[in-house]
Amino acid sequence: MMTYRKELRFHLNKRRGLVNITEAVTEAIKESGVKEGLILANAMNITASVFINSVEEGLHADFEKWLESLAPELPYEQYQHNTDKEKNADAHLKRSIMGREAVIAITDGKLDFGPWEQLFYYEFDGLRHKRVLVKIIGS
Amino acid sequence: MMTYRKELRFHLNKRRGLVNITEAVTEAIKESGVKEGLILANAMNITASVFINSVEEGLHADFEKWLESLAPELPYEQYQHNTDKEKNADAHLKRSIMGREAVIAITDGKLDFGPWEQLFYYEFDGLRHKRVLVKIIGS
Amino acid sequence: MMTYRKELRFHLNKRRGLVNITEAVTEAIKESGVKEGLILANAMNITASVFINSVEEGLHADFEKWLESLAPELPYEQYQHNTDKEKNADAHLKRSIMGREAVIAITDGKLDFGPWEQLFYYEFDGLRHKRVLVKIIGS
Numbered sequence: 001m002m003t004y005r006k007e008l009r010f011h012l013n014k015r016r017g018l019v020n021i022t023e024a025v026t027e028a029i030k031e032s033g034v035k036e037g038l039i040l041a042n043a044m045n046i047t048a049s050v051f052i053n054s055v056e057e058g059l060h061a062d063f064e065k066w067l068e069s070l071a072p073e074l075p076y077e078q079y080q081h082n083t084d085k086e087k088n089a090d091a092h093l094k095r096s097i098m099g100r101e102a103v104i105a106i107t108d109g110k111l112d113f114g115p116w117e118q119l120f121y122y123e124f125d126g127l128r129h130k131r132v133l134v135k136i137i138g139s
Numbered sequence: 140m141m142t143y144r145k146e147l148r149f150h151l152n153k154r155r156g157l158v159n160i161t162e163a164v165t166e167a168i169k170e171s172g173v174k175e176g177l178i179l180a181n182a183m184n185i186t187a188s189v190f191i192n193s194v195e196e197g198l199h200a201d202f203e204k205w206l207e208s209l210a211p212e213l214p215y216e217q218y219q220h221n222t223d224k225e226k227n228a229d230a231h232l233k234r235s236i237m238g239r240e241a242v243i244a245i246t247d248g249k250l251d252f253g254p255w256e257q258l259f260y261y262e263f264d265g266l267r268h269k270r271v272l273v274k275i276i277g278s
Numbered sequence: 279m280m281t282y283r284k285e286l287r288f289h290l291n292k293r294r295g296l297v298n299i300t301e302a303v304t305e306a307i308k309e310s311g312v313k314e315g316l317i318l319a320n321a322m323n324i325t326a327s328v329f330i331n332s333v334e335e336g337l338h339a340d341f342e343k344w345l346e347s348l349a350p351e352l353p354y355e356q357y358q359h360n361t362d363k364e365k366n367a368d369a370h371l372k373r374s375i376m377g378r379e380a381v382i383a384i385t386d387g388k389l390d391f392g393p394w395e396q397l398f399y400y401e402f403d404g405l406r407h408k409r410v411l412v413k414i415i416g417s
Contacts, residue, residue: 001140001279001417003314005385036142038179038276040316040381044392046331052239053185053231058219062228063235066210071344080336089340092331096341096376098235100330103179103242103381105274107144112272114183133390135383137316137416138276139140140279175281177318177415191378192324192370197358201367202374205349237374242318242381244413246283251411253322277415278279 004032004136007044012126015073018060019121021050021132026111028134035109037138042101044133047091047125049098054116063122067094091124098122106138143171143275146183151265154212157199158260160189160271164243165250167273174248176277181240183272186230186264188237193255202261206233230263237261245277282310282414285322290404293351296338297399299328299410304389306412313387315416320379322411325369325403327376332394341400345372369402376400384416 006028008021025041041050053059071093076082079089102119105112111119121132145167147160164180180189192198210232215221218228241258244251250258260271284306286299303319319328331337349371354360357367380397383390389397399410 003416005383005390038177038274038316040383042382044395046392046394051235056220058222059228059231061219062232066232070209070348080339081334083336089337092337093340093344096329099238099377101381103240104181105144105179105272107274112144112274114185114270114272116185117183131392133383133392135316135385135390138142177316177413190374195359197361198367198370200358201371205371209348238377242379243320244283244318244411246413251283251413253324253409253411255324256322277281
């Protein structure tokens with residue numbers, strides 16, 4: 001059994017935003033040499049998500065509006081977590097909806113994706129350094 | 140290390156619906172010959188979910204009503220994604236709540252489930268061909 | 279390839295509550311002898327979650343209030359699932375938001391966590407015996 005580990009690094013210049021990491025993760029699979037197995041990609045910070053959806057700007061705007069309606073950033077006073085210097089309780093809640101991680105099959109040395117599947121990093125509390133962990137196991 | 144790959148196919152004759160895939164996935168484990176390991180089952184389309192819950196019709200009706208309240212299908216105009224021919228933004232949002240995938244332990248050649256766990260495919264945008272990927276790794 | 283299986287047991291004396299299981303799962307990794315691989319931790323009951331977030335009481339109170347707003351326990355009559363003796367439909371819905379399972383990388387024999395990541399069991403229907411399954415695969 002082979003394993004491989006890699007970190008992806010992010011520093012968005014805004015509070016929230018999406019980054020397509022499909023190519024970076026595909027590169028990690030090539031580096032690993034694994035042809036058949038599983039890949040785990042997870043946010044290492046608890047105010048961000050890794051999730052799978054499609055590349056479509058209108059849909060990404062819908063996600064943003066919808067998440068803000070379910071877990072609004074403001075007013076900060078509505079959340080107990082925000083009583084000290086942190087003001088990111090909404091980021092923890094939004095990330096709970098979108099999920100921490102994706103587990104994807106590796107087949108023939110590639111991400112085994114359906115036709116529209118793409119892998120995204122979703123930042124909910126940017127303006128700081130953040131990371132995604134990629135772990136690959138297989139043969 | 141052994142790996143096995145299988146696709147399950149669906150074509151529901153309605154927009155939304157649940158399909159119990161526990162038996163189909165159990166069959167895939169038998170075919171794989173794997174006795175100890177992990178199984179990944181994920182929707183290959185981004186408007187459907189694979190998730191685990193119980194067989195209970197009242198509960199399934201509750202899920203339907205609840206998801207529709209959190210991410211309503213209508214009016215289509217509320218979503219930017221729906222400005223072209225697609226009218227399925229709500230399907231993307233509903234699937235985000237229910238999740239893309241389930242990862243399940245395989246022990247003694249069987250799904251290692253608690254007493255009420257069953258594996259379901261949840262279609263949010265039917266009336267077309269859809270797929271679930273099953274990937275098994277283990278020994 | 280090595281595999282290891284362990285069950286964690288819970289019996290909370292209230293309907294809802296959080297239990298930090300990071301140490302118990304770390305112990306399971308030591309018992310397994312696995313140095314590189316993946317660990318799956320999942321609720322075996324369908325009214326509980328395993329998820330990753332931080333140790334912060336204010337935030338945990340925010341989760342409780344937020345989940346109750348999205349999937350309220352009362353009135354029981356709003357859910358079809360509650361027509362017989364079960365009164366836990368809200369627990370199924372809350373668990374759907376927080377997720378059934380976490381998949382975590384094992385690196386150098388340890389949980390490969392970011393700085394604030396901790397693993398939690400979230401009980402949504404306590405006052406009874408419940409279980410979490412830990413399955414480890416790797417080398």
